[in-house]
Every structure is written in C-alpha cells, then in structure tokens.
Amino acid sequence: CTHYLFIVVVAVNSTLLTINAGDYIFYTDWAWTSFTVFSISQTLMLTVGACYYLTFTGVPGTATYYALIMTVYTWIAKGAWFALGYPYDFIVTPVWLPSAMLLDLVYWATKKNKHSLILFGGVLVGMSLPLFNMVNLITVADPLETAFKYPRPTLPPYMTPIEPQVGKFYNSPVALGAGAGAVLGCTFAALGCKLNTW
Secondary structure: HHHHHHHHHHHHHHHHHOOOOHHOOOOOOOOOHHHHHHHHHHHHHHHHHHHHHHHOOOOOOOOOOOOOOHHHHHHHHHHHHHOOOOOOOOOOOOHHHHHHHHHHHHHHOOOOOHHHHHHHEEHHHHHHHHHHHHHHHOOOOHHHHHHOOOOOOOOOOHOOOOOOOOOOOHHHHHHHHHHHHHHHHHOOOOOEEEEEEE
C-alpha cells in the first residue's frame, strides 16, 4: 500500500512541478532560458517517477502509464487554469509519453537490466524530452501574442532585463536542455531505482 501511495504522491508532485512548463511563452525576455530550465525539470520529474514505477512493477510499459498519469493530471489542472481565463493550448501536448516509451523500450530490450535502464534510459529521456517539449512551442499559435495578451509579472523590477535576452545559449535551448538532461537524467533514473530498496 505504501508503495502505491508513493507512486500517486510522486505523480501528483511531478505534475505540480511541471504544471507551469508551458509558461516560457510568458517570459518574453527570457523565453529560451525558461524553456531550457523547464525542459530539464520535466526530464527529472518524469525520470525519477517512471523509473520507480517501472522497477517496482518490473513490467515494461508502466513508465508510459506513469507518463499518462502525469499527462491527465496536467490536463485537469490546465482545465482549471482555463476556467480562470488563461489559454488552454500552451501545454496540452503529451510531451512525456514518447520519452517514457523510450524508458520502457530500454528496460524491455535489455531484459530488465536496471543498470542499463539508468544509463541508457536516463540519457534517452534527457535528450528526447527537450525536443518533444519544443512541440509545445510550435503548437502555440503565436507565443508573443499570447504572452502580451495574458501578462504575468514574473520578475521583480531589479531583475527585469533591459534588453531582450532571446538568443542566449547559442540560439539552441533544445541542445542545452538535452545536454544537461542527459547527464542529470541518469542521476534521477538511479534515484528512482534506488527508492525501491527501502
């Protein structure tokens, strides 16, 4: 019972931590920086929960099921945002599912080898999720128009950039997120597996 409760708790918290992952369209001056940070946070939250669930059940496919739980929770929460007047289309893409499928594939292909799951699965999720997350940005009709239509003061005045910061990190937020995610993803995959040894 404790294990299943933990799965629910991790899924809820993963959703809460990734719920604003589409908000980089509101950070008009720091869009790419925010995109990178949110991509990494999603990578880590998906990896730790999915690896825990996957190694707990030992059944390939449960990582994808965990990602589906995150997706549905997020849709419900974004529905609440929509009721408050925010646009609903800035994170409805199930970006976690294909990355979780890669985790399942690694676990299945290596005959349930936990160390391969940590190394290969962590790298694959870290490198793939920023790419899939870019789909969110592509599916929004006009990020800047949306951002100005729904203004959100996100930085205190003394931190507000004087000049737009778009174009930082060599114009490649996906590459930066993938690089950092590939390294950190392995660590969090190991943590997810380790949680089963209570």
